[in-house]
Amino acid sequence: MYAAAALLAANVIVPLIWGDVYPFTSAPMFRDAPRQFANYRVYSIKGKLLDPADWLVQRVYDGNPVGYGVGVKPPPVLEQEFGVIADEATVREHIQRQLAEPRHAREAFVDVVQEVIGPIDGQHVGVVRTNRWRVGR
Numbered sequence: 334m335y336a337a338a339a340l341l342a343a344n345v346i347v348p349l350i351w352g353d354v355y356p357f358t359s360a361p362m363f364r365d366a367p368r369q370f371a372n373y374r375v376y377s378i379k380g381k382l383l384d385p386a387d388w389l390v391q392r393v394y395d396g397n398p399v400g401y402g403v404g405v406k407p408p409p410v411l412e413q414e415f416g417v418i419a420d421e422a423t424v425r426e427h428i429q430r431q432l433a434e435p436r437h438a439r440e441a442f443v444d445v446v447q448e449v450i451g452p453i454d455g456q457h458v459g460v461v462r463t464n465r466w467r468v469g470r
Contacts, residue, residue: 367416369451369461375428376444383443388431390445418449421466428468442469 373390375383385391386408393407394415411419411427419427428445431437449462 370416371418372448374446425468432470
């Protein structure tokens with residue numbers, strides 16, 4: 334009984350005093366309740382699927398609020414907040430920044446596919462919209 338009480342007390346006290354110290358955290362896991370999110374795919378001129386991490390369109394969401402976690406700073410990916418769908422202008426700007434990088438010098442343009450995932454009805458979740466853009470330098 335005393336061990337359980339000590340553990341409960343530590344769950345409150347440790348994050349307040351020392352911050353996030355495993356296994357104690359002040360971050361409410363999965364506090365976000367997004368109604369939708371987006372998946373991204375990038376294709377080369379020849380239609381080859383390219384590595385999402387190379388284009389910084391991968392998801393790095395770990396269930397914690399932005400800024401919480403294990404001390405690793407996530408890369409500047411397109412999806413900065415889980416559940417916020419980037420509009421066409423934001424996607425184009427992000428991909429054009431990637432195209433300007435020397436590692437992508439061989440690509441004159443890429444095709445970007447954005448799949449928006451959300452509620453289809455009261456019982457199902459799936460792709461509710463697909464957007465495709467050709468983005469050049």
